[in-house]
Amino acid sequence: MINLDQIFKMKWERIKYRIICSTIMVAFFVFLSSFSLRFMASTFPNASIISIYNSLNASSSDFYTPEFKLKADSAVIPMKRVGRLFLIEATVDGETGNLVFDTGANGLVLNSTYFRNHVRSGGTSSTGITGSVGHVEQISVGQIEFADLKYKNLKADVANLGHIENRRGAKIIGLIGFSMMRDLEIMIDPRNSVLKLFKIDKSGKRLKSGLSEFKPDYTQKIDGNTNILFLKGIIGGKTLNFCFDTGAETNAISSDSNKKIMSTLTITRRTALKGAGAAGSEVLFGRMNDFAIGNQPIQNMETIITNLDALSEAYGTHIDGMLGNSFLEHGIICVNFVKKQFGIRFTKGEEK
């Protein structure tokens, strides 16, 4: 026989069960909605880290002018995407593969797997932000071809880029930054995975004026004369110095930044990596909630938070952060080193 007490208990159990179920559902919904933006941002497009490699040696001998094979005034280069990297198919001295379009790299860097036996032209040493890249040697390259462009007689650093291949499953013969495009107008359209290069005159104007000119929403003057582009961004009302890095799969911000800047970040992940017999290295991951470039606020950009001293040292200038793929996906970017102008047209929300 079941007595009343038992019946009450059973009913209460059932109600409890329903309460628990609904609470779980609501909690799940709250969880989903609080995460949805980040989730969308990360599922849809791109992603991850810091620049792959940053070379120390900046010199004007690293500027090159290409031949246009078709005698054209512009080239449209379709880029491949692996992870959040942009790859350009290229042939370097007969070796065909992909160059990572990495504006965080000062000069041309080639993968030692394929170029270790090339003629050496001197030694340099380099650093990457995430630790030492190790000793780097410089080699001479006869010819590089990609899209309708051809370069002759270049110098390149050789480094082990095997880790990029292993992570991304694509043959990476090297990294290419702005050094090989400085006397062209460079238009990066990340959402359509296209890089456009235009011949320009001495004043920086496109040779063929018939093409519709790029109309930026915001421009910034390029300071200095390096192959690395530094941009001023604003976080928490403070102006910060960012390195523009297409090879960085996510943004980065220095963990030394002040309290006010740090308070605008949401930190969602942390890892304490343990090194062999040494103290761990911490990497934090989160979102920039209060970033603006010019008058344009950009919210919810993924970022890692880490020490950027090594990078600042490598570039010889203080860097507060890096604008990588999480920034790139917000617009079409036009860089003109002759006019010393960086321009961006924001595309967020626009149809492709």
Add this chain to the structure above:
Amino acid sequence: MKTIACYTLLFLALLLNSPVARAQFDPDKVCRIEDGQVIFTLNLKWSEKEKKEVSKLFDLDSALIAQVYSGKSVIVIGDESWKVKKLPADLVELSKSIQSKPNKNIKINDIFLVLDKWMNFAGNEPESSVIYGVNNFEVSNAFIYSSNTARFYLPIRKTAQKVYISGTFNNWSTTQTPMKMMDNGWMVDLKLKPGKYAYKFIVDGRWTTDPSNKLRERGDAGDYNSVVYCCNHLFELKGHKDARKVVVTGNFYGWNPRGLAMNPTSDGWSLPIYLRDGTYAYKFLVDNEWMTDPGNPTVREDADGNLNSFLSIGQSFLFKLDGYTTAEKVVLTGSFNGWSENELVMDKTAKGWQFPYVVSAGNYEYKFIVDGEWMIDPANPFTSGSGDTQNSFIALKANHVFELNQYPEAKSVIVTGSFNGWNTQGYRMAKEGGKWILPIYFQPGKYTYKFIVDGTWILDPANKLYEQNEYDTNNSVLWVEPFN
């Protein structure tokens, strides 16, 4: 009425409850950085599950968290010292100075691996593990596949200068595969094996999906790629012209009764499909009535006594065991069937035992079970593992052979690499014609490997490609191109 009242109560309970729950556990509010300190705000009222999640998200040692909850004010773990500060409302702050100096002992790859986990990529299934697929073109002649040749067609009226096709079949090359200009568009014929392929066109440098293909999937970049299946089977049902709906379903589709819709033809219904190599059970559903395939004589009964049609795709491989003629029962078992001990009972022949088995291309480990005794295949010199865990190894449709043309006197030569988790026990190579060999099946992509000759790790002396590994020695590098 009672139910409505119950739900109203529940709703009120939730209204009261949820904001509290949210305030208590919001992982976004746990961690902050202030003046070089990394600070975690923990709530002493958190459940074990919540503690676990925080521990996972922020890589906080569970021992550390346990000590916080036990009320310690300073906690030392390893060479790190943590401070604990009590706050009102059951909150505690756990802090330490941020450890972010680049550390030479941390390998770049370790950081990348962690970050990759945090960032979601499209994560599309590798094409080789796709079991079936059906095309979805707007017009039937936009894509034609016959005799291993796929014809892609891009109807564009505008005058383009150059059009390429790029996809998984050419490693997404932007330059290798130009299309030909025709009267009304651009066309290309490609030799492709049956299977799934993702692709796009590149029209004067600009990526574009196939406008006549409705089948698309998201790529890593967040944009869409067109997807096509090169089909290797045609489901056909003659007659039933008056049926409203005919679908096919089977074990390849999880026996989902929704089925794959078949198309009406002049004399019945049909559906071209891609099926990965293997054996499949299937049935048709004609206006929701189940029926076996009248055009297929192979019908077998399943465990519940239902009759299903069966078809096999791909060539079968004949597993053989000579001798053991007095044995009662010999079973083939392996990684291809989850090491099932009773599924593949071998057939007795005059000389021994054999079993023809259709398996998709790949690398497999297997054993025979002779009257309950497990044994490796005595006729196969290729093995993996050692002792009790030693299995015979076979690569079906092998497309690469590892060769070592040295060390003829060695007792044991093993090839190991990224393809088998750098297992030091396999795969064991065999001496053939004075050199050591191992045939293997590889998906397109990059592989790193080494040989272990009598315990000594060496690079492949015949391969000039190698890269530095985390031990500051080198690994040989092998690229396998898409095979078509």
